[in-house]
Amino acid sequence: MVKSTITFGPQHPVFPEPIQFILKVVDEKVVLAEPQIGYVHRGIEKAFELNDPKDNIFLAERICGICPAPHTTAYVRGVESLMGIEAPPRAKYIRTIMNELNRIHSHILWAGLLGDAIGFESYFMQTWNYREKVLDAIEKISGHRVTYAMNAIGGVRRDMTNEQLRGLEKTMDYVESSLENIEDVMKDYTIKKRTQGIGILTEEEARRDGAVGPTARASGISQDLRTSGYDAYGDLKFEPVVVNNCDSYGRFAVRWQELKQSIDLIRQCIVKMPSGEILTKSNNPMNGEAISRVEAPRGELFYYIKGNGSKKLERVKVRTPTFANIIPTVTMLSKGCQVADVSVIVLSMDPCISCTER
Amino acid sequence: MGIVEKSRLKSPWILHYDCSSCNGCDIEILACLTPYYDIERFGILSKGNPKHSDVLLVTGGVNHRNKTVLKNLYDQMPAPKVVIAIGACGSTGGIFHNCYNILGGADKIVPVDVYVPGCPPRPEAIIDGVVKALDKLKHLQNGTWKEPETGPIVVETAVGAKPAPAAKYANAAPAPTLNSQPTNKEA
Amino acid sequence: MNFQPSILFSILLSIAAPFIGMLILGFDRKITARMQNRVGPPILQPFYDVVKLFGKSELMVKKAQILFALMFVGTLLLSTVLLCFGGDLLVIFFLISTGMIFYTLGAYSVKSGFSFIGGNRELYQMLAYEPIFMLTVFSVGLITKSFRVDQIFGLEVPLVAIIPLPLVSMMIVFLIKMQKSPFDISTAHTEIISGPMIEYSGGYLALLKIAHWYEIFLVIGIMSLFFVVPGNPVLTVVSMAAAGLAIYFVSIIIDNVTARVHWNTMLRLSAAIGITLIVVNVAIVYIVAYIAGGA
Amino acid sequence: MPGMLKIIFGNLFKKRATRLYPFEKRAPFENARGSMDFAHMENCIFCNLCAKNCPPKAITVDRANKRNALDPLRCIQCGVCAEACPKKVIEMRGQYNEPCYAKRTHVAAQVVKCAQTPPEQK
Numbered sequence: 001m002v003k004s005t006i007t008f009g010p011q012h013p014v015f016p017e018p019i020q021f022i023l024k025v026v027d028e029k030v031v032l033a034e035p036q037i038g039y040v041h042r043g044i045e046k047a048f049e050l051n052d053p054k055d056n057i058f059l060a061e062r063i064c065g066i067c068p069a070p071h072t073t074a075y076v077r078g079v080e081s082l083m084g085i086e087a088p089p090r091a092k093y094i095r096t097i098m099n100e101l102n103r104i105h106s107h108i109l110w111a112g113l114l115g116d117a118i119g120f121e122s123y124f125m126q127t128w129n130y131r132e133k134v135l136d137a138i139e140k141i142s143g144h145r146v147t148y149a150m151n152a153i154g155g156v157r158r159d160m161t162n163e164q165l166r167g168l169e170k171t172m173d174y175v176e177s178s179l180e181n182i183e184d185v186m187k188d189y190t191i192k193k194r195t196q197g198i199g200i201l202t203e204e205e206a207r208r209d210g211a212v213g214p215t216a217r218a219s220g221i222s223q224d225l226r227t228s229g230y231d232a233y234g235d236l237k238f239e240p241v242v243v244n245n246c247d248s249y250g251r252f253a254v255r256w257q258e259l260k261q262s263i264d265l266i267r268q269c270i271v272k273m274p275s276g277e278i279l280t281k282s283n284n285p286m287n288g289e290a291i292s293r294v295e296a297p298r299g300e301l302f303y304y305i306k307g308n309g310s311k312k313l314e315r316v317k318v319r320t321p322t323f324a325n326i327i328p329t330v331t332m333l334s335k336g337c338q339v340a341d342v343s344v345i346v347l348s349m350d351p352c353i354s355c356t357e358r
Numbered sequence: 359m360g361i362v363e364k365s366r367l368k369s370p371w372i373l374h375y376d377c378s379s380c381n382g383c384d385i386e387i388l389a390c391l392t393p394y395y396d397i398e399r400f401g402i403l404s405k406g407n408p409k410h411s412d413v414l415l416v417t418g419g420v421n422h423r424n425k426t427v428l429k430n431l432y433d434q435m436p437a438p439k440v441v442i443a444i445g446a447c448g449s450t451g452g453i454f455h456n457c458y459n460i461l462g463g464a465d466k467i468v469p470v471d472v473y474v475p476g477c478p479p480r481p482e483a484i485i486d487g488v489v490k491a492l493d494k495l496k497h498l499q500n501g502t503w504k505e506p507e508t509g510p511i512v513v514e515t516a517v518g519a520k521p522a523p524a525a526k527y528a529n530a531a532p533a534p535t536l537n538s539q540p541t542n543k544e545a
Numbered sequence: 546m547n548f549q550p551s552i553l554f555s556i557l558l559s560i561a562a563p564f565i566g567m568l569i570l571g572f573d574r575k576i577t578a579r580m581q582n583r584v585g586p587p588i589l590q591p592f593y594d595v596v597k598l599f600g601k602s603e604l605m606v607k608k609a610q611i612l613f614a615l616m617f618v619g620t621l622l623l624s625t626v627l628l629c630f631g632g633d634l635l636v637i638f639f640l641i642s643t644g645m646i647f648y649t650l651g652a653y654s655v656k657s658g659f660s661f662i663g664g665n666r667e668l669y670q671m672l673a674y675e676p677i678f679m680l681t682v683f684s685v686g687l688i689t690k691s692f693r694v695d696q697i698f699g700l701e702v703p704l705v706a707i708i709p710l711p712l713v714s715m716m717i718v719f720l721i722k723m724q725k726s727p728f729d730i731s732t733a734h735t736e737i738i739s740g741p742m743i744e745y746s747g748g749y750l751a752l753l754k755i756a757h758w759y760e761i762f763l764v765i766g767i768m769s770l771f772f773v774v775p776g777n778p779v780l781t782v783v784s785m786a787a788a789g790l791a792i793y794f795v796s797i798i799i800d801n802v803t804a805r806v807h808w809n810t811m812l813r814l815s816a817a818i819g820i821t822l823i824v825v826n827v828a829i830v831y832i833v834a835y836i837a838g839g840a
Numbered sequence: 841m842p843g844m845l846k847i848i849f850g851n852l853f854k855k856r857a858t859r860l861y862p863f864e865k866r867a868p869f870e871n872a873r874g875s876m877d878f879a880h881m882e883n884c885i886f887c888n889l890c891a892k893n894c895p896p897k898a899i900t901v902d903r904a905n906k907r908n909a910l911d912p913l914r915c916i917q918c919g920v921c922a923e924a925c926p927k928k929v930i931e932m933r934g935q936y937n938e939p940c941y942a943k944r945t946h947v948a949a950q951v952v953k954c955a956q957t958p959p960e961q962k
Contacts (some may be wrong), residue, residue: 006658010427013738016384017376018424028662028808039424040378043457050456052380055895058494058918062453065382109385112392119726119733119805125581126847127856128392135389136869143873143932145383146478149918157923158871182841190727190804339662340733341805354381365593384814393857396583398574401590406738409604409746412597419906437602442939446896449913449943453896463913475875475937477916485861488937494941506941510909514951534618580848582857802844 002280003031003176006339010039014117014343017353025339032331033342035326037124037357048316053079053286054153056313061147062182063318064355066109069095070296071100071355072151075316078305079153079229083284087230088277090206091155096232097269098142098150098169099151099294100262104175105134105257106297107262108338110350114205116254117343123185129177137171140164155279165270172263179259186256195249199332199345204245211328213299215323215349216241225295236268246346255350296321320355366412368437368494369401373411375431378454378463382478383445387415395481397453401487406438408434413491415484416464417444419451425467428526438498440491443470444484446477466513552630557630566758567591569765569793580801581593581688588710591754598751607653614649614745614752620644621759628766631695634682641678641763645671646757652741663740669808673728674718677819681711681718684827685770697773698781704771710826712771714819715764716799721763724757725800730808765789774796779839783819847920868934873917878908878948879931890930906950912937 003026010018018039024032027234044063047168060075061068062082073095080086087095108131115123135145141164150156160168185191201211206219216223217240226233241257243250286307294301299321306315332345376384390397391404407410408431420428432441443464454460464470473496474487480489497503548613560627572590578585587593605611620745624640645667652664682692688707697704705712720729732739742753772781772788859866868874878884886903898914899921900908915937922930 004658004661006662007503010407010424011373011375011406011431013404016374017381018427025662027665038536039421039427039869040376040418041421041423042378042419042454044454045453052897058453058895058916058920062380062382062477062916065385067382068382084481101780115804118869119729120728120803122577122581122801122806122844122848125393125583129391129394129582132389132857133391133856139872140869143869143919144917145480146386147916147918157919179887182843184848188802188804188844193806194804217944218550234922294374335487338807339737340730340805352381354376354379359657362596365596366600368587368593368596369590393581393583394859395856395861396578396585396858398578399584399858399860400679401586401593407743409744410739410742410750412601435606436604442907446914448918450911452914453916455896455914472939473913473943474940475915476914480874480936480940481937482866483859483939489862490939490941508942508944510945510947512949513878513881514949517882517950517952576852579856580851582851582854584856584858584860796847798848801848 008244008342009036009246014187014347015351015353016113017351019161019351020335021340023342028220028338028340030333030337030339032344035330037353039357040354043077045316045318046204049313052311053313056152056316057153058147059148063358064320064352065146066352067102067296067298067301067355068147069150070294070301071318072148073099073231074292074301074303075305076151076153077294078290078303079286080315081290081292082286082288082307083153083282083306085154085280085282085284088280089274090159090276092231093269094156094158094160094274095151096236096276097266098138098148098229100266100269101134101138101141102148103262104259105131105138106350107259108134110255110347111252111299114195114344114347120191123182125244126182130175130182133171133174133178134286135170140167142163142228152202152279154282154325157279159278160273165273168266169270172266176260176263179256183256184274186252192249194341194344195247195252195348196245197225197247197249198337198341199248199348200246201328201336203242203331205331206328209328209331210324211299211349212324213256213296213350214251215263215299215325215328217241218254220244223300225293225300228293230294232272234273236265238265248344251348251350252290286313290313296353299324318355318358320352320358321347322352322356325349325351326356363496368498369498370401370412370440370492371404371405371410372413372415372434372488373408373431374415374417377416377418377428377429377448378460379445379447383448384416386478387417387444387484390481390484395485397485397488400488407433409436411435412439413488414439414441414468415444416441416468416470417448417459417478418428419454419460419462420467421459421466423462424463428464428467438495439473441468441470442472442487442491443485444472444474445479447474449475451458481538483522504529509514509534550590553769555629555631557672562625562629562750563755563758563763567595569790570758573793573797576797577801580797588715591758592730595751595754599748600753601747602751603747605746605749609654610651610745611749612754612755612793613647613654614749617644617651618645618752618756618759620647621756621763625759625766627765628694631693634685634767637694637763637767638678638682638707640761642671642675646754649754650746655744657744657793659737660741660743662737663731663743666733666737666808667741669812670721670728670731673812673815674721674819677714677823678718680820680823681715684708684711686822688830694770697770698775700773700775702709703773703775703784707830708771712821714766714822715768716792716795717815717819719768720766720799721815722760723796725796727803727806728811729797729805730811733805737770765792768792825829841949869936871932872934873919873932874934874936875912875917875932876910876915876919876921876930876933877933878910879933880927881908881948881950883951884908884929884948885927887926889924889926893920893924895920905958908948910946910948911943911947913940913943
């Protein structure tokens with residue numbers, strides 16, 4: 001029984017981002033896991049106060065490069081409610097489409113990273129192969145693969161032509177067929193072996209630790225902010241995906257079904273797309289406080305924005321889904337697992353460190 | 359050029375370190391490995407280990423906590439090694455220029471050989487950057503490396519007369535400084 | 546029916562052995578890339594990698610590691626030469642095991658958590674494949690009444706016709722030795738960053754890569770011994786080469802359709818499948834011989 | 841396992857998905873934001889709106905010398921400058937900026953060719 005210490009990170013191939021886990025291990029069994037953070041802290045919340053509110057959209061976009069759409073949507077919605085304006089309906093639909101495209105690319109990315117973490121390289125390659133088509137669709141709409149720069153205060157910056165909508169429909173068909181193609185792989189023996197029963201988080205623990213997003217939904221909690229009906233979600237028909245597996249495999253399954261749900265939502269958006277303006281211009285002063293919540297691919301994203309009537313904001317506070325999911329992850333890790341499972345457990349909540357530390 | 363020098367250009371193993379980027383560049387680097395771009399064509403493998411790597415890809419601006427990590431990683435890489443700063447943040451700090459915890463680009467800590475602009479750069483640009491870094495290594499091995507010019511690239515557009523076909527950045531002459539008086543090119 | 550490979554052929558083969566391993570590895574990377582719908586590196590890529598590593602500066606933390614790396618390559622070289630000259634299979638097996646012990650000692654000799662875990666996992670792997678390997682060698686010995694490789698060339702029918710099941714068991718050994726999924730646990734890139742090799746750099750990492758080439762040749766060589774066609778040298782060479790490549794192709798497919806498993810799953814699988822198959826096959830051989838003898 | 845087997849054998853006999861990038865170049869999509877360019881410099885009135893609106897402050901306008909400078913390594917290709925410009929001087933090109941060995945600013949200057957009014961006296 002030799003207890004040794006392993007520093008997992010900050011530079012480790014399984015995490016694209018730097019985070020350190022100090023693991024106390026006995027043989028291969030982890031008895032204590034301590035996250036060490038601060039490697040990606042930039043001080044964005046302070047910069048929010050220094051910049052012009054319009055420039056802050058681009059700063060919010062770069063809080064996280066994997067989910068730029070929810071971040072900007074949350075920020076822009078907060079500022080809009082401070083100003084007392086509302087985006088036109090067409091802008092809301094375009095925002096919804098961007099958010100859902102973002103969710104599709106983020107979930108496929110996650111599935112690939114999980115495959116990489118459990119040594120299933122061809123799965124990683126195959127899923128990312130499909131993801132590239134989604135990125136192409138995003139680039140056709142917004143002009144860039146990763147940072148969309150679509151949202152503006154009071155609407156969106158770019159309109160979608162009918163041609164683009166038709167192209168998007170085709171991409172959705174492609175993505176759906178390719179997902180069906182690779183769906184069987186999820187039932188693979190070795191994938192089940194590596195994810196089932198790994199990183200268990202019961203419903204009770206999920207409620208106690210405040211898990212959000214797919215992590216909570218995989219533990220049987222029906223919690224999806226999109227049901228609150230912000231942007232165009234009020235007009236669309238969908239049910240939150242809930243699975244009762246409570247383990248990494250359940251989180252895999254939730255994300256997989258959400259991919260299909262997102263494809264369906266985008267199709268609904270394309271059918272229901274209203275015509276009209278895309279931007280409401282306003283010079284109202286920003287006064288008071290606003291809270292805006294958006295369902296990001298990783299869970300609930302929360303923005304608190306305070307204005308004091310001047311040209312700049314007084315305070316912007318961001319609470320990201322990964323931050324809420326850190327304690328559940330530590331709960332999962334502290335139940336005892338092997339070194340090999342650490343990467344699977346940490347990945348199963350889809351960590352986004354650059355969001356969390358800002 | 360000997361066989362070792364040739365092999366060096368054919369098998370650059372990369373080490374990727376995310377200083378404090380937003381993930382955009384990291385995901386694009388990962389996208390380079392996937393079938394659409396497949397940088398394994400050039401023998402490039404992503405190694406998570408500084409002792410096995412030849413090329414260090416730095417994304418994101420350096421902050422007070424990870425500057426030591428970056429320095430350590432650089433020092434652990436055996437020579438010859440190349441550093442590529444990816445993206446606006448990795449080169450200059452980019453949009454985080456006024457964040458209190460950002461010191462600036464990677465060149466504040468380690469010598470950078472190639473800068474890849476873009477926020478985030480497309481995978482094509484990253485491939486270009488690696489190719490350019492290998493080109494530099496080749497010239498360094500042959501002893502034909504010339505220090506790059508550092509002055510601004512000036513493109514002049516004529517006004518007041520018929521607009522001449524504007525020369526683009528490619529063959530424009532560098533001017534000494536930004537604040538110097540404009541050259542009065544009277545015919 | 547005593548076919549003896551000529552000495553010149555043996556010498557040539559033992560010199561070419563690592564390069565054969567290298568070429569197979571190059572094809573492996575190319576085929577894997579094609580299976581993943583991409584282009585992949587050139588065939589000679591492993592060669593470039595190793596030559597490049599020899600040209601790098603050295604950053605070794607422990608002198609002992611150098612010794613262990615050299616011993617590892619040395620033992621593998623010796624066993625390759627033995628195999629090429631038709632030596633004793635049992636000696637070859639023990640030499641390979643000794644080499645692995647040096648490799649593990651190299652991993653243990655540095656103060657690095659990942660290297661330590663890698664060493665541990667290397668031992669688990671040995672625990673998983675050594676019984677299979679040894680039982681296979683024993684079953685070959687039972688059939689040929691000797692452990693010498695050249696005796697296999699003196700048999701009347703190919704080994705695969707008598708004991709096919711140990712060949713299936715050897716597939717597990719092969720996957721472990723080739724560091725392929727589902728048993729690539731000691732060099733798991735995304736868990737422990739290539740484990741035992743983590744602290745090697747430059748030329749000494751290249752030595753380990755060359756050792757891997759030797760391993761490829763050795764394991765494929767031993768497995769293709771099952772396909773010797775007695776009395777026909779040309780057909781023997783063809784069938785051995787074809788069998789070796791086929792075995793490697795199967796391993797690439799398995800690598801691409803499975804995820805890495807835990808070390809305890811690996812131990813369980815290898816004990817349950819590997820050893821059972823060999824025991825069953827040897828039992829069948831004896832029962833058949835008993836019935837034939839009794840009749 | 842069977843699902844993946846089907847896929848890998850399908851891939852083995854399918855055309856590769858790889859874009860052979862440096863050899864075969866793909867044209868950028870329409871409206872792609874690759875890099876910004878002072879395309880119609882002759883119209884520029886040096887109003888400073890682009891510099892003021894630039895989120896990373898990558899543009900500097902030198903009104904006295906009639907020069908606009910862009911730090912391409914700081915530019916984030918958001919396209920705000922192109923939207924803010926009242927004279928449509930700035931265009932977003934689909935092609936991205938080339939990687940470079942040294943940090944160099946891109947300067948776009950107005951030069952008076954048939955000198956009726958030298959810039960100093962204006």
